[in-house]
Amino acid sequence: ADDLSPSAQIEYDKLLGGLLIEGFDERSCRSRYQFARYHRNAARVPSAYLIERLRRQEALQKKCGPGTKSYNKALKQLSSGQSINTTDCNYLFLIIHAGLGNRMLEITSAFLYALLTDRILLVDRYKEIADIFCEPFPETSWLISSDFPLNYDEFTQSSPESYGNMLREKVIGGNTYRSLVGARPPFVYLYLDGNYGFHDKLFYCEDDQQFLKGVPWLIMRTDMYFVPSLFLIPSYQDELSRLFPEKDTVFHHLARYLFHPTNDIWYSVTAYYKAYLAKADKRVGVQIRIYETKGILQRNGPFPHILEQILSCAQNEKLLPEIGATAEAAAVTAGKNQTIAVLTTSLSSWYSDQIRKRYSEHQTVDGTTVKVYQPSHEEYQKSKNKKHNMKALAEIYLLSMTDVLITSGFSTFGYAAQGLAGKTPWILFRSTNHVAPDPACGRGMSIEPCFHNAPFYDCKAKRDNVDLGKVVPYVRRCEDVSWGLKIV
Numbered sequence: 033a034d035d036l037s038p039s040a041q042i043e044y045d046k047l048l049g050g051l052l053i054e055g056f057d058e059r060s061c062r063s064r065y066q067f068a069r070y071h072r073n074a075a076r077v078p079s080a081y082l083i084e085r086l087r088r089q090e091a092l093q094k095k096c097g098p099g100t101k102s103y104n105k106a107l108k109q110l111s112s113g114q115s116i117n118t119t120d121c122n123y124l125f126l127i128i129h130a131g132l133g134n135r136m137l138e139i140t141s142a143f144l145y146a147l148l149t150d151r152i153l154l155v156d157r158y159k160e161i162a163d164i165f166c167e168p169f170p171e172t173s174w175l176i177s178s179d180f181p182l183n184y185d186e187f188t189q190s191s192p193e194s195y196g197n198m199l200r201e202k203v204i205g206g207n208t209y210r211s212l213v214g215a216r217p218p219f220v221y222l223y224l225d226g227n228y229g230f231h232d233k234l235f236y237c238e239d240d241q242q243f244l245k246g247v248p249w250l251i252m253r254t255d256m257y258f259v260p261s262l263f264l265i266p267s268y269q270d271e272l273s274r275l276f277p278e279k280d281t282v283f284h285h286l287a288r289y290l291f292h293p294t295n296d297i298w299y300s301v302t303a304y305y306k307a308y309l310a311k312a313d314k315r316v317g318v319q320i321r322i323y324e325t326k327g328i329l330q331r332n333g334p335f336p337h338i339l340e341q342i343l344s345c346a347q348n349e350k351l352l353p354e355i356g357a358t359a360e361a362a363a364v365t366a367g368k369n370q371t372i373a374v375l376t377t378s379l380s381s382w383y384s385d386q387i388r389k390r391y392s393e394h395q396t397v398d399g400t401t402v403k404v405y406q407p408s409h410e411e412y413q414k415s416k417n418k419k420h421n422m423k424a425l426a427e428i429y430l431l432s433m434t435d436v437l438i439t440s441g442f443s444t445f446g447y448a449a450q451g452l453a454g455k456t457p458w459i460l461f462r463s464t465n466h467v468a469p470d471p472a473c474g475r476g477m478s479i480e481p482c483f484h485n486a487p488f489y490d491c492k493a494k495r496d497n498v499d500l501g502k503v504v505p506y507v508r509r510c511e512d513v514s515w516g517l518k519i520v
């Protein structure tokens with residue numbers, strides 16, 4: 033894109049290399065066309081084929097979405113409960129739950145799956161999705177209609193409609209549904225949460241994908257980024273390579289395509305950025321997510337070993353300057369007049385208070401000024417609270433606007449920020465028994481999220497516990513979760 037004229041370059045950036053299209057009302061969703069102003073790296077360019085497929089998907093979403101003739105017909109058939117054939121309009125309905133980072137990963141995974149299987153993606157309308165994200169598809173809605181006939185909130189792992197249970201009970205498989213053309217259930221419920229069982233995981237096998245092709249409605253529940261396993265299903269591999277010649281950009285492009293924070297959130301993001309981050313010479317994001325506990329009262333610590341872990345990661349990796357022993361010693365080597373703005377995010381305010389204190393009470397060895405900012409400290413997770421989720425999303429976007437990212441291993445909150453940013457993070461490894469690990473952190477292998485609880489079943493050999501992180505060079509075990517898979 034280097035040879036574009038300046039005005040064409042602005043256009044190119046605003047539409048994120050063609051991911052987005054013109055024509056949405058700018059005022060009702062400012063973030064859509066302003067995102068590029070705050071995320072200047074155009075290093076990762078979406079493929080022409082991805083853009084073409086997005087346009088095709090948009091047309092499909094419009095043709096079959098809520099309110100259309102096809103949609104009403106499909107709903108009717110779904111309520112009738114009878115076996116039906118697939119038509120031009122087949123659906124993937126995603127049940128939404130869990131924290132915001134997880135939600136962004138599950139929506140992105142479901143969207144890619146919908147794209148690969150020519151389905152319309154619809155999402156749960158009752159989980160304040162509309163309060164936090166603008167509509168991604170033009171002239172239609174991705175929210176399921178309120179007259180959707182199934183009581184999906186009551187679906188659980190043990191629901192008889194789940195794919196895993198149908199396989200286990202042999203309702204499908206063998207020579208029943210599978211071989212009878214036309215005799216497929218009107219819908220299948222896919223239970224893909226982290227605690228799923230052996231039969232649920234067969235979703236990731238080729239034969240099962242062939243079977244599911246004939247089911248008009250898929251109702252999916254997941255809290256994970258399952259994209260790495262899609263790269264291991266033979267019939268999707270060619271298409272995925274065409275869509276993503278750079279394999280580690282799946283979340284990066286799709287998240288930038290799908291997610292546009294609503295105006296209130298976007299306003300708080302940009303106002304905070306302008307007030308505290310814009311003028312600094314460098315911005316360092318530190319995402320602090322703590323999974324250790326010390327009784328119920330100390331959910332987020334304070335844990336001094338985690339504070340030390342953060343500081344040694346930042347200083348050893350030269351992301352933040354060291355602190356001088358004395359003011360005089362510092363003065364000798366001083367000279368840099370730089371300012372670094374540190375944006376921390378955490379449920380607790382203690383860590384940022386401590387880091388701020390260190391840097392305000394001592395000089396840095398190179399004379400750099402370090403300022404520390406944290407937008408909120410919510411103390412504990414309240415994923416059903418609208419205001420709380422709005423703050424969380426604002427912070428994910430603020431993190432994504434920094435130049436350097438330190439994230440907490442295991443956390444999908446950090447994955448979402450690094451993916452939007454397109455920045456490979458330094459990952460703080462998880463501490464155990466209140467001892468910080470050594471080394472404190474390590475560089476991520478890629479900008480992709482990790483699929484926690486990936487299946488390790490070799491569908492062809494019918495063997496479980498196979499290391500699927502060694503089958504193709506671009507799917508590896510994660511740095512932070514040994515039983516997870518990620519695209520590199």
Ligand code: GDP
Pocket residue numbers: 130131132133134135320321377378379408410412413414415420421423424425427442443444445446
């Ligand atoms: P994960 O649990 O770390 O994988 O991330 P999720 O985003 O899925 O769930 C954690 C939830 O806790 C977030 O969505 C927020 O609601 C809350 N939370 C965790 N860390 C932070 C933080 O740094 N800032 C804010 N505002 N909320 C946080």
